[in-house]
Amino acid sequence: xxxxxxxxxxxxxxxxxxxxxxxxxxxxxxxxxxxxxxxxxxxxxxxxxxxxxxxxxxxxxxxxxxxxxxxxxxxxxxxxxxxxxxxxxxxxxxxxxxxxxxxxxxxxxxxxxxxx
Amino acid sequence: xxxxxxxxxxxxxxxxxxxxxxxxxxxxxxxxxxxxxxxxxxxxxxxxxxxxxxxxxxxxxxxxxxxxxxxxxxxxxxxxxxxxxxxxxxxxxxxxxxxxxxxxxxxxxxxx
Numbered sequence: 001x002x003x004x005x006x007x008x009x010x011x012x013x014x015x016x017x018x019x020x021x022x023x024x025x026x027x028x029x030x031x032x033x034x035x036x037x038x039x040x041x042x043x044x045x046x047x048x049x050x051x052x053x054x055x056x057x058x059x060x061x062x063x064x065x066x067x068x069x070x071x072x073x074x075x076x077x078x079x080x081x082x083x084x085x086x087x088x089x090x091x092x093x094x095x096x097x098x099x100x101x102x103x104x105x106x107x108x109x110x111x112x113x114x115x116x
Numbered sequence: 117x118x119x120x121x122x123x124x125x126x127x128x129x130x131x132x133x134x135x136x137x138x139x140x141x142x143x144x145x146x147x148x149x150x151x152x153x154x155x156x157x158x159x160x161x162x163x164x165x166x167x168x169x170x171x172x173x174x175x176x177x178x179x180x181x182x183x184x185x186x187x188x189x190x191x192x193x194x195x196x197x198x199x200x201x202x203x204x205x206x207x208x209x210x211x212x213x214x215x216x217x218x219x220x221x222x223x224x225x226x227x228x
Contacts, residue, residue: 043218091158102210107158
């Protein structure tokens, strides 16, 4: 099993540009989560999906952020336009359907985004 | 706001010593989980303890849970340099709709 796959691993862009981050969850997992991690704010949940449907996007900081999950094997997080304060490491995680109280999450390697 | 708060924020020990990290949370939970994050990597699940459990072991890891105090501890025995990482607790709140709330993390440095 390849685990959760994210691309790109590193992204450097200029303020105002559109950024698209991609995620492929583990096959068979029903949940997909997008997180952002910074030194100042720690690990923040941005949005999560269940069976491709967005369930909670209350963590999405602004309208500049959007996320989609067109099918069970692919999700994108888009920032348009990007700003320097968006610089962070963005993680995607997936989780199988909760059974008997077990809902561990499997994280991808992350995308380090730098907005100049 | 984050539910889990860990202490200490940072911990430095020598190889062979034990490392203890604590996590406090605010609301009732289904379970509590611990994750490890090596520098530049994603988080890796270590262990899960359910709300009706008080202690759980996995190799050199020992986790305790006190729901009356809303706290948990992670003990790593006989630490190794490879244990150097950040450790996060994550809670699955009752009625929390399947999302986890992560704590602020403890940075552990194990010196050889």
